Amino acid sequence: MDHYRYFIRLAYDGSHFHGWQRQPNAATIQQTLEEAMSMMLRSSISLTGAGRTDTGVHADEYFAHVDLSDHLSVFELEKLIFRLNRYLGGQIVLFEIFRVASEAHARFSALSRSYRYCIARVQNPFRRNYTCFLYGPVDVELMNAGASLMMDYRDFTSFSRVDTDTMTNICRISYARWELEGDELVFTITADRFLRNMVRAIVGTLLELGTGKINLEDLKLIIESKNRSKAGNSAPSRGLTLHRILYPKEIYPK
Numbered sequence: 001m002d003h004y005r006y007f008i009r010l011a012y013d014g015s016h017f018h019g020w021q022r023q024p025n026a027a028t029i030q031q032t033l034e035e036a037m038s039m040m041l042r043s044s045i046s047l048t049g050a051g052r053t054d055t056g057v058h059a060d061e062y063f064a065h066v067d068l069s070d071h072l073s074v075f076e077l078e079k080l081i082f083r084l085n086r087y088l089g090g091q092i093v094l095f096e097i098f099r100v101a102s103e104a105h106a107r108f109s110a111l112s113r114s115y116r117y118c119i120a121r122v123q124n125p126f127r128r129n130y131t132c133f134l135y136g137p138v139d140v141e142l143m144n145a146g147a148s149l150m151m152d153y154r155d156f157t158s159f160s161r162v163d164t165d166t167m168t169n170i171c172r173i174s175y176a177r178w179e180l181e182g183d184e185l186v187f188t189i190t191a192d193r194f195l196r197n198m199v200r201a202i203v204g205t206l207l208e209l210g211t212g213k214i215n216l217e218d219l220k221l222i223i224e225s226k227n228r229s230k231a232g233n234s235a236p237s238r239g240l241t242l243h244r245i246l247y248p249k250e251i252y253p254k
Contacts, residue, residue: 003067006077007100008033008047012092014058015129015238020049029053029092030064036087037066040080050106050245051113052196056237058130060116061244065106071099104251112174114190114244115199117235119207122183131184132239136211140178140185143210146219147176147187150202157226159202160195169195169226178206188243197234205232 010033018026022034030047037045047064072080077097084094103109120131150173157169175190187203205222208214214222214232222230 003069003102004071005065005067005100005102005104006072006097007104007106008064008066008097009095010059010062010064010093011095012059012062013090013129014053014056016091018055019057020051020053020062029062032088033064033084033092036084040083040087041068043069048106050110051194053242054197054200054237054240057240057242058238059242062242063106063110063245063247065100065104072097098252101251104247109247109251111246111248112190112192113194113242113246114175114188115194116241116243117187117189117199117203117239118241119185119187119239120183121185124183127184129238130241132236134185134207138185138207138210139212140180140210142216143178143187143206145216146206146209147178147189149216149219150223151176153223155226156195156198156202156223158222158228158231159198159205160228161197162228166195171195171198176202190244200234200237200240201228201231203235203239207235208232 012029016027018028020029022028022031030049034045034047045066047066049064050062053059081094081097118131120127120133123133154170154172156171160166160169171191171193173189173191175188178185178187189199189202205219209219
């Protein structure tokens, strides 16, 4: 039987979910969306996501792929999106479902991913689920020097969760910078791949740099030690958002 592969572009508020990936006895994005789609399409649906996100982490843009036995028209896809969004209640929102080449893969075809970490400099009750509040002075220029330094390295073992089955801790960071956006200090980082807990560990360590607990030479030693215990504590998950995922144009049907 022929199967047709579709990409789903979506976003979610991760506040009340235990991340993307299915887990026993815990509500996840994957499980919630698979169950909703299975009900709507009256068949067992299995989704492959672009990667894991931790408990409480959000996504402005996330992709998953699914193989369906039916070729759905644009109208049928739009109707499915409308029904799913109404059913899901707003914490998970689908933007589009579109046909892709059969070899396209939500995880392995991605060229890069970008994350944003938001730190509130003024407490805001409407942003408390999406920011981490930081009190006191912080040296943004020094943190940007640290972020720039990290781009010279490839092995990020010092910023990876230790109990993972990852084959390699090599990553290529192409962009890393802190910027003030109104009352928030925002860290944006782009790489070809990320290790589990990597961004939150980097943020926690750069905050130690910005608050004077370590200096640039200390940061070099932390990276080169390849020892997670040398780096800073992981920043809280609520401030982290998966922002963008880039795919090659070749995955799309002509």
